[in-house]
Amino acid sequence: MYQLLKQIVKVGIKTEARPLADESMRVLAGRLNDEVLRLLGRALTIRHVDPGSCNGCELEIHALNNPYYNLEGLGIKFVASPRHADMLLVTGPVAKNMEQALRRTYAATPEPKLVVAIGDCGCSGGVFGENYACRGAVANVLPVDVTVPGCPPTPTAIMQGILTAISGKAGTKA
Amino acid sequence: MEISAQPVPGAVPAWRKQVDAERWRTLAEQLLSAGSRLGALWASDERDRGGGYLLRALYVIFEGLLIAELRVDPALATYPDLSDLFACAGRMQRAAFDLCGMRAVSISGEIPDVRPWLRHGAWPADAHPLHREHALSQPHPQTEERYAFVPVEGEGVHEIAVGPVHAGIIEPGHFRFSVVGERVLRLEQRLGYKHKGIEKRFESLSLAEGIRLAGRVSGDSTVAYAWAYAMALEGMAGTTPPARALYLRALFLERERIANHLGDLGSLGNDGGLAFGLAQFSRLKEDMLRTNAALFGHRYLMDRVVPGGVAADIGDSESAAILAEGERLRTELRTLRAIYYNHAGLQDRCITCGRLTPRTAATLGVVGLVARASGHAIDLRVHPGHPPYGELQPEIASHRNGDVAARIVVRFEEAFESLKLQRRILHRLPTGPIAASVCTPDEAAFGIGWIEGWRGEVFVALEAGPNGAIRRCHPHDPSWQNWPALEHAIIGNIVPDFPLVNKSFSLSYAGQDL
Structure with a gap:
């Protein structure tokens, strides 16, 4: 126990300042009024759904909760059920084998159901594109509020995407 | 080694051998009794060349790789089942039927498992996407398919x-x-939910473009896949990458191994109730990823391995920075290892939990770190090895217990070993160019890549079409072999231990769903 506490003290606090929202990531604007956004921004819950990624984006979503980015420190946390979620964070192209599961997850999410598509594949289908087994971009299946390009996008970019979805005006408040 | 087999040119020792249906089976029996493993099994459509269907089984034999090739008559579309000899063949044979329409048939004339594996209703049972006449984007109506799980009956079940x-x-x-x-x-x-037509997609790309897709079969193993793809292509083209490029590839591969092991060690601590571990290891992993981004231009080193060499080089100051980072990491890992090993709560969760016995591991043909934690000291970097690993002299980490604790020990030992290899690579880094040009291989040239990724061995089998196109590319993930072993390791354990056991295997869905 002594060694463990010593390590915690030695490492100290690593958390860095959060990035600002980025309006260029927004696809659908003006869906929610500022009051709702203000409330969400203080306690946002996210359900991650992977309908076909290469698992690269998952690595970066995991990184959001490392001590440097400390997403949970902003009051934003990942939840185990879509019924508890304000936002769906969707990675990868949508494999047809996952289309129904993705639609059901969306249906189970209470309004306002923000959807953020992560990665080049989520934005456009990426290197996989559309084919007999793949629907391509998330927007081909669900209405998408914000897209975060990158292969994979950095944790900072994903945070920006999340913050953009819950910010009223460009770069102002979260 | 069979005398009639023809060598496959490339960095790893490999041979191909054409067999008939009878020999397909007797060869498998012989290889099994000689202690060989089934590495991969996949099907191709050769009807446009008058060759019917073509089924390949890749075996890992003592000398290297042996690929058995069986021509299958499209009118019958059946071949002798191997799943009674090599258990891991079962799912691969089901996938081969879904994609290419050939059935494995047992000695008694039965189909061992008629259930689809990759096909969940996105295309009908009589359509086979890898057939030449099936277009990449051919539309199919989505149907609802019921999947018959094996029921378990009894009181209270x-x-x-x-x-x-x-x-x-x-x-x-x-x-x-x-x-x-x-x-x-x-x-x-x-499994199969993530199937997104990767093998068919390869056939719409050129050999040069394919490496980008190969690096995204399983993103956490991007270096391993890209290197395996490059190895296959270079073998076909007769290219030998410069020594510096091979050393840098090994540097990337070992850094990928360390980063993934750090991530898993953190998650294993967390799943075992020690959130401290997640915070510490995820910090160390992030430090490494940031170094990767600063020095090589990508946090996970995607697209840094290219045909003929690598796309990122380092100078003396970068080399010194990596060595200094390695020293810091080694010190931190020693501290964290002592904390993990002495933490009674964590050890109580991990010791004897999710045990995969050496015998079961052998029966299932398990590979990679899961095999090494169950008493099987197999590591391609050590045997048969390929450049530059012969000069780096890696040592195998292994353990006999086969439980979650053993898989943690192997991860720690491999992380230390990779740090040692990283030092050797940087101290001995040859001078010279970082890439050689790769000429376009002849049509129908065949190449094989085989890399020990952090999870286990990755294969890429590649065939050239006309004018530098890909005719067929089959990437194989070690998860094919290791997923069925998880079904065995969890038996008799309690449900709440499943996340811990699952994480200790840390398998890829994307890699096996293709």
């Missing part, structure tokens, strides 16, 4: 269905537990 969408930040798959109380009697997996 009930089922728990989990997935495909799981309760964490992980990939999709379905787990069907049959339990009594909290104890697991049986686990049955259903």
Whole structure:
């Protein structure tokens, strides 16, 4: 126990300042009024759904909760059920084998159901594109509020995407 | 080694051998009794060349790789089943039927398992995407398909269905537990949810473009896949990458191994109730990823391995920075290892939990770190090896217990070993160019790549079409072999231990769903 506490003290606090929202990531604007956004921004819950990624984006979503980015420190946390979620964070192209599961997850999410598509594949289908087994971009299946390009996008970019979805005006408040 | 086999040119020792249906089976029996493993099994459509269907089985033999090739008459579209000899063949044979329409038939004339594996209703049972006449984007109506899980009956037995969408930040798959109380009697997996037509997609790309897709078959193993693809292509083209490029590839591969092991060690601490571990290891992993981004231009080193060499070089100051980072990491890992090994709560969760015995591991043909934690000291970097590993002299980490604790020990030992290899690479880094030009291989040239990724061995089998196009590319993930072993390791454990056991295997869904 002594060694463990010593390590915690030695490492100290690593958390860095959060990035600002980025309006260029927004696809659908003006869906929610500022009051709702203000409330969400203080306690946002996210359900991650992977309908076909290469698992690269998952690595970066995991990184959001490392001590440097400390997403949970902003009051934003990942939840185990879509019924508890304000936002769906969707990675990868949508494999047809996952289309129904993705639609059901969306249906189970209470309004306002923000959807953020992560990665080049989520934005456009990426290197996989559309084919007999793949629907391509998330927007081909669900209405998408914000897209975060990158292969994979950095944790900072994903945070920006999340913050953009819950910010009223460009770069102002979260 | 069979005398009639023809060598496959390339960096790893490999041979191809054409067999008939009878020999397909007797060869498998012989290889099994000689202690060989089945590495991969895949099908191709050769009807446009008058060759019917072509089935390949890749065996890992003592000398290297032996690829058995069987021509299958499209009118019959059947071949002798291998799943009674090599258990891991079962799912690969089902996938080969879904994609190419050939059935494995047992000696008694039965189809061992008629259930589809990758096909969930996105295309009809009589359509086979890898057939030449099937277009990449051919539309099919989506149908609802019922999947017959094996029922377990008895007093007090009930089922728990989990997935495909799981309760964490992980990939999709379905787990069907049959339990009594909290104890697991049986686990049955259903995978294939992420199938996105990767093998067919390869056929629309050129050999030069394919490496980008290969690096995204399983993103956490991007270096391993890209290197395996490059190795296959270079073998076909007769290119030998410069020594510096090979050393830098090994540097990337070892850094990928360390980063993934750090991530898993953190998650294993967290799943074992020690959140401290997640915070510490995820910090160390992030430090490494940032170094990767600063020095090589990508946090996970995607697209840094290119045909003929690498796309990123380092100078003396970068080399010194990596060595200094390695020293810091080694010190931190020693501290954290002592904390993990002396933490009674964590050890209580991990010791004897999710045990995969050496015998079961052998029967299932398990590979990679899971095999090494179950008493099988197999590591391609050591034997048969390929450049530059012969000069780097890696040592195998292994353990006999086969439980979660053993898989943690192997990860720690491999991380230390990779740090040692990283030092050797940087101290001995040859001078010279970082890439050689790769000429266009002849049509029908065949190449094979084989790399020991952090999870286990990755294969890429590649065939050239006309004018530098890809005719066929089959990437194989070690998860094909290791997923069925998880079904065995969980038997008799309690349901709440499943996340811990699953994480200790840390398998890829994307890599096996293709």
